[in-house]
Amino acid sequence: MGLPDYEKAITNYVAADSLGEKYGWTEISKSASWGLYHCYNFKGENDLAINYLKEYYKFDEILRNKKNYQELTRLELQFKNDQLVRQKMWEQQKQKFILYFALTLLLFFAAFLFQLFRKQKFKVAKEKLERKVLQNELEGKERELTSFVLNMIRKI
Numbered sequence: 001m002g003l004p005d006y007e008k009a010i011t012n013y014v015a016a017d018s019l020g021e022k023y024g025w026t027e028i029s030k031s032a033s034w035g036l037y038h039c040y041n042f043k044g045e046n047d048l049a050i051n052y053l054k055e056y057y058k059f060d061e062i063l064r065n066k067k068n069y070q071e072l073t074r075l076e077l078q079f080k081n082d083q084l085v086r087q088k089m090w091e092q093q094k095q096k097f098i099l100y101f102a103l104t105l106l107l108f109f110a111a112f113l114f115q116l117f118r119k120q121k122f123k124v125a126k127e128k129l130e131r132k133v134l135q136n137e138l139e140g141k142e143r144e145l146t147s148f149v150l151n152m153i154r155k156i
Helices: 006-023 026-043 046-155
Strands: none
Touching (some): 006 026
């Protein structure tokens, strides 16, 4: 097996690097810089190798920053979403509380009306009973009066 063809590899890596820069493909530029670093390092051209190693680390940092920014954005969106979910849950709990409070008030009002109705019904029944008692007393007095008048008429 022969030695690797570094010149051909360098040509391909340079082409990849220029495409990466042209289209903003940072991952491609990073890989091309890494390949160029190795090619120049094996060829013994240390200055070029170091330059491409610096390029590799520059692209690596750009990608890490991009990933960190994406993660930060994702976390911010998740936080906002969680806030919205909590706010929605709070609103639902408030609505439930208001509903339960309204139902409780309605039940108390219904109980109050029921008691009022029973009181009124009891009052009407009491009045009827009092009228009946008074009527019975009146009838009794009328009989007594009739009896008294009849006795007086017999005596005359």
